[in-house]
Amino acid sequence: MPIQIPEPSKSEAAYLALKHAVIEQALSPGTKLPEDVLATHLKVSRTLVREALARLMSEGLVASSRKRTATVAQPSRAEAQSVFEARACLEQEVVRRVMTRWTPAMGAELTGHVRTEEEAARIQAPPVCARLAGEFHIRLAAMSGNPVIERYVSELVSRCSLILAIYGNPHHSQCGIDEHKALIDAFRRQDEKAALRLMASHLDNVQERALMPERKPVDEDLGGILSRYVSPEGATTSTGRARKGARSRA
Known part of the structure; x- marks a missing residue:
């Protein structure tokens, strides 16, 4: 007789669904995780969602504070x-x-x-x-x-x-x-x-x-970036058109 493998409880299923979504990068770091929305989509009570989030917090995958909605963690x-x-x-x-x-x-x-x-x-x-x-x-x-x-x-x-x-x-x-x-x-x-x-x-x-090396920001100022693409009259410069064309072909 084949061994029957028990299905996970609703609490475990909610936890695994959220954990896999984080690990598979379907939920990006910083994504808000409101309990009511999660409960609706996971089809479980908010109590079970809260339990799942608590487990994920203990594992470092979710961050939260008393007054803020839980979010997918963003480790430094x-x-x-x-x-x-x-x-x-x-x-x-x-x-x-x-x-x-x-x-x-x-x-x-x-x-x-x-x-x-x-x-x-x-x-x-x-x-x-x-x-x-x-x-x-x-x-x-x-x-x-x-x-x-x-x-x-x-x-x-x-x-x-x-x-x-x-x-x-x-x-x-x-x-x-x-x-x-x-x-x-x-x-x-x-x-x-x-x-x-x-x-x-x-x-x-x-x-x-x-842990790829951090990229140094180049010309972060929005005005500095756009100045290369716009003429004093406000029309797009030929340089800007050329650069945009080059990017589209890259």
Whole structure:
């Protein structure tokens, strides 16, 4: 008889819907999250919405104060750096613990997840690819046998997804998939040094993509920008037309 997997409660479903919407960048950082609107769309009570928002606040994905509507969090670059530093430390310990507990079943589970990542990449679903890439690390943390480590890795992975939405640069999902495959191979060979090195390199790549150098603003003054496109009489200059044409062809 097949095992029946219970459906998530309404509270859990509301929480997961909001969390996935944030992680997949459907809800941008700074987006307001009014309880009444969320309750209507999620088809749950405001009490359950409040519970879901509280959980997301504890995970750093939502920000709020007593008198203001909750919003999708907007971590600073300094906070983002701290998140990646903590994640790098924890995931090295995850590698060590999983290496000692490794079984063929773990390899099969992770390989199955990578196949799901490949399918998402094949149908060109970048938001889903980003969520699945993070879930690979959460699955790996669950295999460490330490629920506290699993909990904190899950939180840090989710916050990294939010950081990517604010500061990041998109990349080809195949890069992360190949790195996940290499990690699985290292576990199968029981090569701890290789696995630690691969994890460190993988997270360095994620961090580099997530924390792109800040661009220096050029000519922020609106008048200064428009002066290049408008003649003293108010007509568009030939320079302006040329520049606009160049931009449209870029």
